[in-house]
Amino acid sequence: MSVLHVRHIEEELKRSFDGLIDLTDVAVNAPQAQREVQFLTRALAAYVAQQVTGCSGEEAAAFVIDGRDDNGIDAVAIDDDKPHVWLIQSKWAKAGEGTIDKETTLKLKEGLDLLLEGEYDSFNPRFAKLEKRVDAVLGDPSVKITLMLVVLGDPKMEDVVERPLLAAARKLNGPKPEDEVLDIRPLGLHDVHKMVRAKSAPARIDLSVTLDGTGRLQEPYLAYYGSVSVGQVARWYGDHEDSLFEQNIRKSLGLTGVNRSLVDTLITRPRDFWYFNNGITVLCDRVRPTVQYAASDGGPREFKLEGASVVNGAQTVAAISEGLRRAPDKAGVARVWIRLISLEDCPEGFADQITRATNTQNQVGRRDLAALDEVQVRLREEFAWALRRTYVIKGGGDAPEGERGCTNVEAAEALACTHARPELTVQAKAGGDYLWERNPGSAYDQLFPKKISVYRVWRSVVFNRxxxxxxxxxxxxxxxxxxxxxxxxxxxxxxxxxxxxxxGSISDPQSFWEETVLPAVPERTAVVLAWLVRHVEELGGYPVSIFKNPEKCRSLAASVIASVNGQTPPPEIQVKKRSSRAVGVLVDAGLIEEGAVIEFRIFGDEQAGMNSWIAKDPRRGRATWVNSRSKPLIWEADGQPYSPTKLAEHMRLQALGKKGAVQGTKYWSLRGRSLVELAEQVRNSE
Incomplete structure (x- = not known):
C-alpha cells in the first residue's frame, strides 16, 4: 500500500508544481531519473509549504531554497500575518521507506542557528529573495517557528536523532506554553498522503444539532438561530477536528490569549459563557428540521445539517473542546449562541461574502474598554490643561505626532518599559491586550495606578522615544x-x-527633568547596549527567546546595571560602514521613471491593521515617484512630498497609533520589488 500512496503523492506533485520548481542548478545532461528525484524532493517541500500557509503554488515554489548553501533547509514557508515561519526539510523515497537520520536533524539545526543569528549571507541566492520577509517575521516578538521534517516513510525519530532539535527547543521556548517559539513536527508518508486525499476530495460533514430558544429567518435566505449545549459542539470537534472549518478564513488558532480566556470562563463561570461570547456561525448546503418547524414554538428543535462548515467561531469551538476536556462536569452546563445558514437558495459567492464579513468585523478590545476607566479620563483632561497636549484614549482617532501628545497605547508601552519590574518589559515587547487586563494586581493596575502623575506618563513616553x-x-x-x-x-x-x-524627579512638575536626563540618553543607550550584548553572549541562547523570558530579563537587567555602574569601560560594538542610501542610488541611476506609481506593502503583525486602514481610502497606499534625493514620493492621499521613511512613519502613526523609526524603503515598492531591492540591484550591477 505504501508504494501506491507514493504514486498518489507523486501524481499530485506533478499536477501542482510542473513548470514551477526551479531546477536551473541541476545539470541539463544529468540522467532523467536524477532530475526527477530533484524535482519531487523540492516539490514535496513546496507542497507542504502550501498546505501550512494556504498560499498559491507559485508562492510555495518560491519558498523552496534547496540546493547548494541551503544549510539543511529545503523550503522556508512564511506567514507574515501570524507571524510564523516553517523550516522544511524533505526527502523523496520512491519505495515509501524513508527515515529521518541524525545527519538530517543536525543540518536543520545548523540552518536554524544561522537564521536566528542573522547570518543570512550564509544562504544561497534563492533564500536572498526571501530574506526581507524572513527578517521581518523573526523580528516580531510573537513569532512562531516550526521545524518540519518530511519523509515518505516512518517519521519516528530515535532519541539520538531528535536530541539536537529538542536542545534548540529548550533554548528558545519560555517557561509557559504561551511563550513557546519553536515546535518540531515530523511528517511521514501517511501524513502527506492524508493531505493529498483531503485536497482532492474534501469530505462533506453532516451534523445533528438541537437548538433551544429557536428562531427562524426566512427572507431573503433561510437561517435558524438559538443556543446549543457546548457538549454538542465539542463532539463535532472531536469527530472532525479542523475539517470542521473547511470554509473558514483561518482554522482554530490554538490556545491563544483569547482562547485561554474562553476556557477560563467555561470552567469558572459556565452559566455566563453565553453572555460573554459572540457565538458560532455555521454555513450548510442544506438545513432540515427533523419535524415541521412551527414559528410560534421557540423550544428545543433538532436539525440535520448537510455539508456543514464553521465559518466564524473556530476559536470558540476549540476552546469549548479544551474546556470540556479539563473540567467536563463544570463546563458541561454552558451554552453558546449559534446561527445555521442554509446556502440552498443563496446566490453564487454568498458563502464567501459571509465568511469574509464575519471574520473581518471590528472587535472591542480591552484597550477600548479601558477608555471608560476614570484614570484614563483624568489623564486625558490633565494632558490638555496641564501639558497643553493631546492624550488619545480611544481607537480610531488620529494619533498626535511629536510634541503634540500620544495615545494611551504608547503610554502603556512606555510605562511598562520604565516600570521598576523588568518583567513588564516582556509584556510591552509582546504587545496585545495583556497590558490592558483589568484584574487585581494585573499589569494595567501596575502601570496606571489611580494617582499616577500626568508628568510621569508623558516623560516616560518622551524617554521611550x-x-x-x-x-x-x-x-x-x-x-x-x-x-x-x-x-x-x-x-x-x-x-x-x-x-x-x-x-527621582520624573513626577515633579517643578523639576527640570527634560534638561537633566534627556541629554544623557544617547551615550547611556550605547553603553547599555554594549553591556547587554556581552551578558547575552555569556548567557547563551537565542535573543528571540531570551527577551521573552521574564526570569532571564530580570537577571540580565541586574547584571547590566551593575556593569554600567562599575568602573570597567563598556565593550566595543562592531558596526558596518554605512552604505549609500537607497533613494540616492535610485535617483542617480535613473532606474525609476518620473511619475511611476509606487505602492505600499508591509509584512508582519502590522499588516492587517495597515491594510484595513488603506482599504478605507486606497489613495493612502499609493505615491508618485519624482527624482528627488530628499522627498521622492508624492503621496496620493494629500498630494504632499515625503521621503519613503517619513511617509511610512506618518502612515503607521495614523493607522496604528504607533511611533518609531522604520526603514521606509522596505515598504514602498515598484511592481512588487521594494526600493531597497531595486537599489541593491543597481549596486550589484555596478
Missing part, C-alpha cells in the same frame, strides 16, 4: 548578535537605561 531614536539611528549598521539584541531587546534596553539614570 529618545532611546528608540538612538536605536533606530544605528539600525542597519549593526550586525550579528549586536543587531539581534538591539532588535529583540529594545524594551529591556529602555528599561535598563531608565533605571541607570536619576529618575
Amino acid at each position: 529618545a532611546v528608540g531614536a538612538v536605536l533606530d539611528e544605528g539600525h542597519g549598521l549593526r550586525e550579528g548578535l549586536t543587531a539581534r539584541v538591539a532588535e529583540h531587546g529594545r524594551s529591556l534596553i529602555i528599561h535598563i537605561a531608565f533605571k541607570s539614570l536619576d529618575q
Whole structure:
C-alpha cells in the first residue's frame, strides 16, 4: 500500500508544481531519473509549504531554497500575518521507506542557528529573495517557528536523532506554553498522503444539532438561530477536528490569549459563557428540521445539517473542546449562541461574502474598554490643561505626532518599559491586550495606578522615544548578535537605561527633568547596549527567546546595571560602514521613471491593521515617484512630498497609533520589488 500512496503523492506533485520548481542548478545532461528525484524532493517541500500557509503554488515554489548553501533547509514557508515561519526539510523515497537520520536533524539545526543569528549571507541566492520577509517575521516578538521534517516513510525519530532539535527547543521556548517559539513536527508518508486525499476530495460533514430558544429567518435566505449545549459542539470537534472549518478564513488558532480566556470562563463561570461570547456561525448546503418547524414554538428543535462548515467561531469551538476536556462536569452546563445558514437558495459567492464579513468585523478590545476607566479620563483632561497636549484614549482617532501628545497605547508601552519590574518589559515587547487586563494586581493596575502623575506618563513616553531614536539611528549598521539584541531587546534596553539614570524627579512638575536626563540618553543607550550584548553572549541562547523570558530579563537587567555602574569601560560594538542610501542610488541611476506609481506593502503583525486602514481610502497606499534625493514620493492621499521613511512613519502613526523609526524603503515598492531591492540591484550591477 505504501508504494501506491507514493504514486498518489507523486501524481499530485506533478499536477501542482510542473513548470514551477526551479531546477536551473541541476545539470541539463544529468540522467532523467536524477532530475526527477530533484524535482519531487523540492516539490514535496513546496507542497507542504502550501498546505501550512494556504498560499498559491507559485508562492510555495518560491519558498523552496534547496540546493547548494541551503544549510539543511529545503523550503522556508512564511506567514507574515501570524507571524510564523516553517523550516522544511524533505526527502523523496520512491519505495515509501524513508527515515529521518541524525545527519538530517543536525543540518536543520545548523540552518536554524544561522537564521536566528542573522547570518543570512550564509544562504544561497534563492533564500536572498526571501530574506526581507524572513527578517521581518523573526523580528516580531510573537513569532512562531516550526521545524518540519518530511519523509515518505516512518517519521519516528530515535532519541539520538531528535536530541539536537529538542536542545534548540529548550533554548528558545519560555517557561509557559504561551511563550513557546519553536515546535518540531515530523511528517511521514501517511501524513502527506492524508493531505493529498483531503485536497482532492474534501469530505462533506453532516451534523445533528438541537437548538433551544429557536428562531427562524426566512427572507431573503433561510437561517435558524438559538443556543446549543457546548457538549454538542465539542463532539463535532472531536469527530472532525479542523475539517470542521473547511470554509473558514483561518482554522482554530490554538490556545491563544483569547482562547485561554474562553476556557477560563467555561470552567469558572459556565452559566455566563453565553453572555460573554459572540457565538458560532455555521454555513450548510442544506438545513432540515427533523419535524415541521412551527414559528410560534421557540423550544428545543433538532436539525440535520448537510455539508456543514464553521465559518466564524473556530476559536470558540476549540476552546469549548479544551474546556470540556479539563473540567467536563463544570463546563458541561454552558451554552453558546449559534446561527445555521442554509446556502440552498443563496446566490453564487454568498458563502464567501459571509465568511469574509464575519471574520473581518471590528472587535472591542480591552484597550477600548479601558477608555471608560476614570484614570484614563483624568489623564486625558490633565494632558490638555496641564501639558497643553493631546492624550488619545480611544481607537480610531488620529494619533498626535511629536510634541503634540500620544495615545494611551504608547503610554502603556512606555510605562511598562520604565516600570521598576523588568518583567513588564516582556509584556510591552509582546504587545496585545495583556497590558490592558483589568484584574487585581494585573499589569494595567501596575502601570496606571489611580494617582499616577500626568508628568510621569508623558516623560516616560518622551524617554521611550529618545532611546528608540538612538536605536533606530544605528539600525542597519549593526550586525550579528549586536543587531539581534538591539532588535529583540529594545524594551529591556529602555528599561535598563531608565533605571541607570536619576529618575527621582520624573513626577515633579517643578523639576527640570527634560534638561537633566534627556541629554544623557544617547551615550547611556550605547553603553547599555554594549553591556547587554556581552551578558547575552555569556548567557547563551537565542535573543528571540531570551527577551521573552521574564526570569532571564530580570537577571540580565541586574547584571547590566551593575556593569554600567562599575568602573570597567563598556565593550566595543562592531558596526558596518554605512552604505549609500537607497533613494540616492535610485535617483542617480535613473532606474525609476518620473511619475511611476509606487505602492505600499508591509509584512508582519502590522499588516492587517495597515491594510484595513488603506482599504478605507486606497489613495493612502499609493505615491508618485519624482527624482528627488530628499522627498521622492508624492503621496496620493494629500498630494504632499515625503521621503519613503517619513511617509511610512506618518502612515503607521495614523493607522496604528504607533511611533518609531522604520526603514521606509522596505515598504514602498515598484511592481512588487521594494526600493531597497531595486537599489541593491543597481549596486550589484555596478
